[in-house]
Amino acid sequence: xxxxxxxxxxxxxxxxxxxxxxxxxxxxxxxxxxxxxxxxxxxxxxxxxxxxxxxxxxxxxxxxxxxxxxxxxxxxxxxxxxxxxxxxxxxxxxxxxxxxxxxxxxxxxxxxxxxxxxxxxxxxxxxxxxxxxxxxxxx
Numbered sequence: 001x002x003x004x005x006x007x008x009x010x011x012x013x014x015x016x017x018x019x020x021x022x023x024x025x026x027x028x029x030x031x032x033x034x035x036x037x038x039x040x041x042x043x044x045x046x047x048x049x050x051x052x053x054x055x056x057x058x059x060x061x062x063x064x065x066x067x068x069x070x071x072x073x074x075x076x077x078x079x080x081x082x083x084x085x086x087x088x089x090x091x092x093x094x095x096x097x098x099x100x101x102x103x104x105x106x107x108x109x110x111x112x113x114x115x116x117x118x119x120x121x122x123x124x125x126x127x128x129x130x131x132x133x134x135x136x137x138x139x
Contacts, residue, residue, distance in 0.1 A: 007054055012056055012087055012126075013060070013079050014126075014128045015060060015080070017042050020058045023127050030048055031048075032044070033047055045057050045058070061079055079129055081129065085131075087133070090135060094134055094136045095120075097122070109125060115135075118137060
């Protein structure tokens with residue numbers, strides 16, 4: 001196979017777009033790329049200015065049109081418990097990133113530590129309960 005496959009879009013479940021934007025835009029510094037109404041819902045994408053080709057869609061659990069009402073309720077409950085998969089962000093200074101997010105009121109799950117698999121990382125929960133890890137290669 002001789003194709004070049006790259007990541008273009010990923011999704012983070014959120015229960016409140018405004019709270020999510022306060023976190024991802026105002027605290028993490030991601031830029032808002034789209035914030036529009038779409039089929040009775042809100043389509044919001046953010047991304048790092050240093051990665052213009054990678055978008056993150058902030059999506060409510062009910063956004064899947066193929067999900068049954070029971071599935072949508074189950075997703076909302078898992079999100080509320082912080083049980084959905086996490087997201088990993090890279091940073092060039094995990095300690096400074098940690099201090100910035102903590103000072104802004106981020107919910108700390110793990111202070112920066114050196115991991116045996118070659119990174120220094122820390123962890124937070126976003127306003128919806130998603131696990132967010134921030135890491136950098138060990139120096």
